[in-house]
Amino acid sequence: MHSVCDAVMSTKEEAKRREGFKIALVQLSVGPDKAKNVAAAVSEIHKAKEKGAHVVALPECFNSPYGTKYFNEYAEEVPSGATSRALSRAAAEAGVCVVGGTVPERCGDKLYNTCTVWDDSGKLLAQYRKMHLFDIDIPNKITFKESEVLSAGDHVSTFDYRGVRFGIGICYDIRFPELAHLMAQQGCSMLLYPGAFNMTTGPKHWELLGRARANDCQLWVGLVSPARDTDAGYVAWGHTTLIDPWGQVKGQLDEKPGVIVEDIDLKVVEEVRSQIPIRIQRRTDVYDTVSKNK
Numbered sequence: 607m608h609s610v611c612d613a614v615m616s617t618k619e620e621a622k623r624r625e626g627f628k629i630a631l632v633q634l635s636v637g638p639d640k641a642k643n644v645a646a647a648v649s650e651i652h653k654a655k656e657k658g659a660h661v662v663a664l665p666e667c668f669n670s671p672y673g674t675k676y677f678n679e680y681a682e683e684v685p686s687g688a689t690s691r692a693l694s695r696a697a698a699e700a701g702v703c704v705v706g707g708t709v710p711e712r713c714g715d716k717l718y719n720t721c722t723v724w725d726d727s728g729k730l731l732a733q734y735r736k737m738h739l740f741d742i743d744i745p746n747k748i749t750f751k752e753s754e755v756l757s758a759g760d761h762v763s764t765f766d767y768r769g770v771r772f773g774i775g776i777c778y779d780i781r782f783p784e785l786a787h788l789m790a791q792q793g794c795s796m797l798l799y800p801g802a803f804n805m806t807t808g809p810k811h812w813e814l815l816g817r818a819r820a821n822d823c824q825l826w827v828g829l830v831s832p833a834r835d836t837d838a839g840y841v842a843w844g845h846t847t848l849i850d851p852w853g854q855v856k857g858q859l860d861e862k863p864g865v866i867v868e869d870i871d872l873k874v875v876e877e878v879r880s881q882i883p884i885r886i887q888r889r890t891d892v893y894d895t896v897s898k899n900k
């Protein structure tokens with residue numbers, strides 16, 4: 607039987623839940639040994655829980671080096687693969703929600719760059735396949751063509767945890783404001799982008815794009831990178847970053863392995879949206895007419 611005291615406690619807990627939660631953004635060091643990469647992720651999930659995190663987010667391609675020549679070899683099915691099973695177990699044992707960065711996913715004869723999300727009972731909450739593939743050519747700097755081996759996803763993916771709606775994008779997806787806007791329209795208060803920018807685009811665009819998406823959608827943004835390994839074929843920029851709905855950087859790592867653990871205050875989302883009400887001021891009447899008559 608529940609006492610009045612229990613009821614007061616649960617109302618207080620519910621009110622506290624509505625105010626926000628604690629997130630951990632984990633910048634992992636990733637190497638060629640898949641089992642070691644996954645074990646490191648599991649260990650960081652448990653450490654984040656000890657620091658009070660409710661949601662733990664991992665980087666893009668955290669179980670495999672990032673590169674088209676690795677995806678087939680490291681690919682696993684979701685949710686039956688060893689990495690999925692390890693994340694599910696870690697989420698349940700630690701009692702946290704795990705946003706499992708990305709892994710190369712095998713589905714039939716196709717490969718995807720996929721993020722899985724696990725709730726605190728280990729259940730698969732969401733599965734998102736990178737929608738915009740990273741195909742670029744910057745002469746004498748970097749040429750990359752994910753589409754040589756990966757297929758693109760074609761579903762937007764959001765999930766709810768502790769009464770909060772989150773949206774997921776993967777790395778190059780952050781360059782497409784349309785996707786972020788869709789997820790904001792669907793009620794997201796936070797967007798999480800596992801990503802691995804590089805030494806050319808990282809310093810130019812990583813923080814800029816994160817702040818842009820936070821500012822134009824008026825929500826929290828978390829960017830989660832692998833740590834930099836200068837011996838790797840693809841050298842990641844690192845700089846895992848947390849940005850608030852004002853577009854301000856609330857936490858940022860350098861290139862080394864590390865973790866950001868921060869409180870996410872959901873009141874800030876409402877504060878920015880009510881004080882600068884761009885969401886209800888859009889001139890879709892004009893935009894729609896102009897784009898139809900183009």
Ligand SMILES: NC(=O)CC(=O)C(=O)O
Nearest residue numbers: 740777778802803804807
């Ligand atoms: N690696 C990516 O998907 C994206 C990237 O590095 C960039 O957009 O720059």
